[in-house]
Amino acid sequence: MLNTEPNIAAPDDFYEALLAIHQDLLPAQSRLVDAKLILLLSNHIGDPEVLRQAMAKAREGIVPAGQDAILAARA
Amino acid sequence: MQVDYQALRFDYRRCADQSAAVPARHPVIVVGAGPVGLATAIDLAQQGQRVLLLDDDEALSHGSRAICFAKRTLEVFDRLGCGERMVEKGVTWNLGRVFHREEPVYGFNLLPEGGHQRPAFVNLQQYYLEGFLLDRAQALPEIEIRWRSRVTAVAQADDGVTLTVETPEGEYRLLADYLVAADGSRSPIRRALGLESRGRTFRDRFLIADVRMEADFPAERWFWFDPPFHRNQSVLLHQQPDGVWRIDFQLGWDADPVAERQPDKVIPRVRALLGPDVPFELEWVSIYTFSCLRMERFRHGRVLFAGDSAHGVSPFGARGANSGVQDAENLAWKLALVLRGAAPDSLLDSYDAERVAAADENILNSTRSTDFITPKNEASRAFRDATLALARDCAFARRLVNSGRLSLPSTYAASPLNTPDAEAFAGAMVPGAPALDAPVRAAGGADWLLRYLGNAFTLLHFSDDAASPPAPGDLPLPVRAVLVVPPGAAAGGPHEGVPGTVTVLEDADGLARQRYDARPGTTYLLRPDQHVCARWRRFDPAAVRAALERATGKRA
Numbered sequence: 001m002l003n004t005e006p007n008i009a010a011p012d013d014f015y016e017a018l019l020a021i022h023q024d025l026l027p028a029q030s031r032l033v034d035a036k037l038i039l040l041l042s043n044h045i046g047d048p049e050v051l052r053q054a055m056a057k058a059r060e061g062i063v064p065a066g067q068d069a070i071l072a073a074r075a
Numbered sequence: 076m077q078v079d080y081q082a083l084r085f086d087y088r089r090c091a092d093q094s095a096a097v098p099a100r101h102p103v104i105v106v107g108a109g110p111v112g113l114a115t116a117i118d119l120a121q122q123g124q125r126v127l128l129l130d131d132d133e134a135l136s137h138g139s140r141a142i143c144f145a146k147r148t149l150e151v152f153d154r155l156g157c158g159e160r161m162v163e164k165g166v167t168w169n170l171g172r173v174f175h176r177e178e179p180v181y182g183f184n185l186l187p188e189g190g191h192q193r194p195a196f197v198n199l200q201q202y203y204l205e206g207f208l209l210d211r212a213q214a215l216p217e218i219e220i221r222w223r224s225r226v227t228a229v230a231q232a233d234d235g236v237t238l239t240v241e242t243p244e245g246e247y248r249l250l251a252d253y254l255v256a257a258d259g260s261r262s263p264i265r266r267a268l269g270l271e272s273r274g275r276t277f278r279d280r281f282l283i284a285d286v287r288m289e290a291d292f293p294a295e296r297w298f299w300f301d302p303p304f305h306r307n308q309s310v311l312l313h314q315q316p317d318g319v320w321r322i323d324f325q326l327g328w329d330a331d332p333v334a335e336r337q338p339d340k341v342i343p344r345v346r347a348l349l350g351p352d353v354p355f356e357l358e359w360v361s362i363y364t365f366s367c368l369r370m371e372r373f374r375h376g377r378v379l380f381a382g383d384s385a386h387g388v389s390p391f392g393a394r395g396a397n398s399g400v401q402d403a404e405n406l407a408w409k410l411a412l413v414l415r416g417a418a419p420d421s422l423l424d425s426y427d428a429e430r431v432a433a434a435d436e437n438i439l440n441s442t443r444s445t446d447f448i449t450p451k452n453e454a455s456r457a458f459r460d461a462t463l464a465l466a467r468d469c470a471f472a473r474r475l476v477n478s479g480r481l482s483l484p485s486t487y488a489a490s491p492l493n494t495p496d497a498e499a500f501a502g503a504m505v506p507g508a509p510a511l512d513a514p515v516r517a518a519g520g521a522d523w524l525l526r527y528l529g530n531a532f533t534l535l536h537f538s539d540d541a542a543s544p545p546a547p548g549d550l551p552l553p554v555r556a557v558l559v560v561p562p563g564a565a566a567g568g569p570h571e572g573v574p575g576t577v578t579v580l581e582d583a584d585g586l587a588r589q590r591y592d593a594r595p596g597t598t599y600l601l602r603p604d605q606h607v608c609a610r611w612r613r614f615d616p617a618a619v620r621a622a623l624e625r626a627t628g629k630r631a
């Protein structure tokens with residue numbers, strides 16, 4: 001079960017540290033750091049159900065405004 | 076003597092059917108002499124079934140296409156009597172390596188354990204594979220092949236299929252009880268019946284170059300993400316026989332497919348990989364776009380689609396020809412039983428159920444690999460790059476790197492032909508799984524278990540001694556019986572039974588028992604395609620009979 005109750009002892013410290021890893025980075029560099037962070041934390045959590053709930057929560061309420069580069073194939 | 080399989084041409088010959096007053100009727104016509112059509116025809120012929128094989132061409136595969144043939148495919152070809160030549164000629168490999176930029180990221184072994192006759196893969200040009208299959212097909216009197224015979228129209232009625240065949244001397248008609256459409260990805264038969272294959276095309280282009288050179292790369296699969304010699308794209312390298320190497324260069328969607336094929340564009344790309352001093356010759360060059368797609372159903376009445384006509388995948392994972400050959404072996408024994416009147420026509424529905432599920436598994440794996448190699452949006456690329464960056468020092472990330480999940484046979488776990496386990500078993504040999512190999516001692520000395528399984532239903536019985544072999548008794552079909560005993564326990568030595576008796580094999584290294592989680596009494600029933608359909612902790616003739624009826628579609 002995904003825990004969305006407070007679980008971080010010093011929230012302001014955590015938030016500051018999260019911003020600090022992005023200091024002076026270009027958007028593409030930040031994107032890479034975030035992606036690594038997500039992968040590291042996901043592996044640490046491991047539980048697929050918790051990961052699924054977190055992914056669903058993160059995506060909640062976002063209406064796609066883009067389009068993936070996918071082509072339909074018909075033969 | 077070396078045969079130049081690429082240069083072979085097969086003559087068109089006029090046949091009696093062309094002058095027949097009414098269309099000649101054949102029990103089964105296979106259209107397409109590619110790997111799948113040839114394998115289907117051979118398998119049917121080995122079951123004693125007469126087959127007509129039609130192909131619109133007069134040559135084997137043009138240029139190089141498939142090169143990687145998986146362990147299971149080699150085992151199928153062993154059963155079809157031509158696996159040994161493929162392994163002898165092919166380049167054997169088990170190891171893959173992945174590089175990111177300048178650095179090795181990780182390596183994987185696709186067959187980390189011993190005790191198997193066949194390696195994880197051999198690389199062999201498709202024209203050799205087809206040539207060896209053709210040589211085998213031509214040795215079987217049940218098979219008639221007609222070259223330059225293009226099927227141009229197909230009409231289906233309740234009692235058969237009518238085909239129109241175009242030849243250099245004009246058209247004629249044929250009737251078939253069943254038609255196997257192994258006519259490739261563009262499948263004219265699919266189109267003639269108004270059917271479609273649907274899925275997804277990846278927005279990417281790949282340059283595939285076969286290069287002849289002397290090189291000292293090992294016989295391994297090497298895959299680079301973003302290497303210094305081909306920035307921002309991937310490259311795949313494979314060794315083939317005859318000093319030929321396959322190089323796949325990812326080019327991106329915007330590459331010009333015509334310009335990129337020209338030697339003045341290709342040669343610098345190859346040279347960048349090899350360095351300035353390695354001499355090489357271009358053997359064959361092509362540009363591809365890849366799709367994953369399948370037909371909704373593979374059975375349409377009396378027409379059965381197999382191989383690329385039924386489904387398509389991207390080549391990352393080598394799942395095209397490998398899965399097509401598994402279609403062939405799944406279909407052949409069922410069709411042979413139905414044509415012989417030994418099973419109801421509904422048995423063919425299980426071909427559709429089992430192979431559609433297998434195609435979905437292949438498409439899933441192939442799509443995941445291609446999504447990793449060809450990111451479909453900005454986030455996919457960021458996660459790909461992050462995974463590769465972490466893979467250097469984090470073991471978990473190496474498991475996420477996906478340069479192709481290589482072809483493995485499907486387990487038909489949900490098949491209606493399976494008898495569910497009533498007792499507890501451990502390990503991989505669940506009902507629906509393809510049988511695993513193991514070293515055995517047979518009458519002629521050291522041998523392999525798989526060579527004694529298949530072509531007919533087979534009872535595989537484990538015992539501590541050879542004193543009480545299972546007696547299947549009166550069954551609706553001939554069933555082979557194989558008794559596996561511990562080393563030294565075959566009284567009078569291992570022996571191969573004459574029909575109706577039992578073949579006794581010694582479990583040379585105890586691996587058969589281990590792989591089949593066997594105890595004395597354990598009994599497996601295997602289908603003619605070597606897939607498990609039932610197993611028990613003791614031999615019970617009534618249970619065997621019921622499982623056999625279920626596996627031949629005679630009871631649900």
Ligand SMILES: Cc1cc2nc3c(=O)[nH]c(=O)nc-3n(C[C@H](O)[C@H](O)[C@H](O)COP(=O)(O)OP(=O)(O)OC[C@H]3O[C@@H](n4cnc5c(N)ncnc54)[C@H](O)[C@@H]3O)c2cc1C
Pocket residue numbers: 106107108109110111112129130131132139140141142143144201224225226227257258259260262263264283363381382383384390393394395396397398399
């Ligand atoms: C670059 C590349 C690399 C690949 N690498 C691999 C790999 O490493 N491993 C792997 O497993 N797969 C690989 N594949 C896929 C593999 O080549 C195909 O999956 C395989 O050839 C399919 O076999 P098939 O018999 O279904 O069809 P095909 O090989 O296409 O054969 C169809 C046959 O039907 C004949 N035909 C067509 N229409 C008619 C008609 N109307 N009448 C009569 N005959 C007709 C054709 O002439 C042809 O002989 C690769 C493919 C490509 C393009």
